[in-house]
Amino acid sequence: MGDAVAAQLRRGALEFCVLALLERRERYGFELVRILGSTDGMVTSEGTVYPLLSRLRKSGRLTTTWRESAEGPPRKYYSITDQGRAALAAFRDEWMRFRSAVDALLVEGGHP
Amino acid sequence: MTTATGHRQADNYLRELRQAARVLPRSHRGELVAEIQAHIADGLAQAESQAAVRNLLDDLGNPADIVRAALPPGGAPPTVGTLALVLGLVGAGIGLVPFIGVVVAIPLGIAAVVLGINARRQARSWGTPMGIATGGVVAGVIAMVVPLLVVALFLPWGSDAQVIEADEFELASQAPRGPSSVAGGLLGLEGGPAADQVPLFTPTKPTEPAPAP
Numbered sequence: 462m463g464d465a466v467a468a469q470l471r472r473g474a475l476e477f478c479v480l481a482l483l484e485r486r487e488r489y490g491f492e493l494v495r496i497l498g499s500t501d502g503m504v505t506s507e508g509t510v511y512p513l514l515s516r517l518r519k520s521g522r523l524t525t526t527w528r529e530s531a532e533g534p535p536r537k538y539y540s541i542t543d544q545g546r547a548a549l550a551a552f553r554d555e556w557m558r559f560r561s562a563v564d565a566l567l568v569e570g571g572h573p
Numbered sequence: 574m575t576t577a578t579g580h581r582q583a584d585n586y587l588r589e590l591r592q593a594a595r596v597l598p599r600s601h602r603g604e605l606v607a608e609i610q611a612h613i614a615d616g617l618a619q620a621e622s623q624a625a626v627r628n629l630l631d632d633l634g635n636p637a638d639i640v641r642a643a644l645p646p647g648g649a650p651p652t653v654g655t656l657a658l659v660l661g662l663v664g665a666g667i668g669l670v671p672f673i674g675v676v677v678a679i680p681l682g683i684a685a686v687v688l689g690i691n692a693r694r695q696a697r698s699w700g701t702p703m704g705i706a707t708g709g710v711v712a713g714v715i716a717m718v719v720p721l722l723v724v725a726l727f728l729p730w731g732s733d734a735q736v737i738e739a740d741e742f743e744l745a746s747q748a749p750r751g752p753s754s755v756a757g758g759l760l761g762l763e764g765g766p767a768a769d770q771v772p773l774f775t776p777t778k779p780t781e782p783a784p785a786p
Binding site: 489490491494498505506507508509511512513514515532533534536537 | 601604605608609611612614615616618632633634635636638639642643
């Protein structure tokens with residue numbers, strides 16, 4: 462039950478958390494996925510983030526660049542696009558408003 | 574394409590992923606496998622123990638879940654179990670037709686067994702119906718066995734050459750030593766042990782062109 466609710470909430474928010482992680486700087490897959498994986502309740506199977514990254518790239522919200530790595534083979538770095546920033550800004554507004562509304566109902570039980 | 578990561582568990586994981594990813598379009602498949610492979614390589618570079626490798630793979634999650642996340646919305650993998658079942662049943666039906674059955678039903682049966690085994694594997698990782706997959710395998714085996722049974726039943730009565738041989742064997746073992754006209758006739762044609770009773774082919778008396786002493 463708790464799992465199902467968490468999964469529902471995650472489904473809508475995860476892609477914007479990915480965009481938020483890329484807002485300040487680019488990151489390579491392993492790095493990005495480990496941060497999400499170590500954030501409580503964000504991702505249950507880290508591997509499922511990769512299909513999401515692929516979808517975000519295809520929809521133009523992020524882009525990839527190969528960069529040489531000191532330790533091994535070249536790494537694929539993800540960075541946010543202007544389109545991604547716009548989507549993130551819109552979600553942020555929506556989320557703040559939604560969160561306030563839910564908080565008001567949950568905490569105060571809808572009673573003024 | 575080989576991917577020796579140097580770790581047996583990691584290699585097994587990638588093999589499993591590649592197997593599960595077969596349902597994806599080719600372009601998606603290559604990208605997904607490459608990403609996970611790079612992730613594992615990065616993780617292995619930091620992993621200091623077998624337990625750390627195990628954790629890395631556990632955190633990645635079940636390969637089937639990853640592939641499921643890569644499917645287009647609503648795009649479940651095609652189920653081959655039903656196809657296996659249909660092929661197997663059709664094969665078993667055609668297998669009832671003597672001789673043609675062997676040629677047609679056995680290949681159908683083999684196809685059904687192969688597809689059925691694949692469908693069973695798919696059922697384990699995707700939750701597609703296991704019963705249908707198993708039915709496909711069973712129907713495939715039946716499709717292979719039925720034509721052989723039918724041929725085995727039809728052979729002795731189906732061709733003339735076989736009839737004579739079969740009857741001959743029966744009669745030869747049952748017939749008394751005396752000259753039974755039927756048995757003698759049949760056996761005589763074959764030049765069998767009773768050939769002396771039918772002097773048509775083998776002369777019973779040695780011809781002696783020996784000159785008088």
